[in-house]
Every structure is written in C-alpha cells, then in structure tokens.
Amino acid sequence: MDARPTPPGRTRGLPWEYGVAILVSAFLFLPGIFLRDFWIYDEGRRALVALEMVQRGDWLVPRLIGTPRLIPPAR
Numbered sequence: 141m142d143a144r145p146t147p148p149g150r151t152r153g154l155p156w157e158y159g160v161a162i163l164v165s166a167f168l169f170l171p172g173i174f175l176r177d178f179w180i181y182d183e184g185r186r187a188l189v190a191l192e193m194v195q196r197g198d199w200l201v202p203r204l205i206g207t208p209r210l211i212p213p214a215r
Contacts, residue, residue, distance in 0.1 A: 185204065188204060188205075189202045189203065189204050189209055190202075192204065192205075192206075
C-alpha cells in the first residue's frame with residue numbers, strides 16, 4: 141500500500157487526462173474495427189495458392205489444388 145498521503149482536493153486513481161485520452165482513442169479507432177467484415181476476405185485460400193506456386197516452381201499461373209486460378213483476388 142502506498143504510504144504517501146493524498147493531497148487535499150484530489151482523489152486517488154487515474155488523472156482525468158488519461159480518461160480523456162482513452163475515450164478519444166476509442167472514438168477514433170473502434171469504429172474502424174467494425175467497418176470491415178473479416179469473413180469476406182479469404183486469406184487461407186490466398187496462402188494455399190502461394191504455397192502451391194512455391195512448391196511447383198510455377199510463378200506465372202496461380203493454382204489452387206491443381207486448378208488454375210485466373211481470376212485476381214478481390215480487395
């Protein structure tokens with residue numbers, strides 16, 4: 141336990157500046173997290189295509205399970 145006495149007029153805990161910084165950060169960053177749908181992008185499929193390109197040594201035609209994948213990935 142802290143042995144220092146609390147100055148008159150002040151309470152223990154985080155200063156109000158930290159609270160304001162946390163609220164501003166939440167206001168700026170949290171909406172961006174929920175705007176992007178994480179389930180649309182299929183990173184696993186892209187990784188398999190890249191792995192198969194490395195294993196085959198074929199750097200021109202991307203393939204997924206041996207089938208040419210000629211449509212570029214969506215953004």
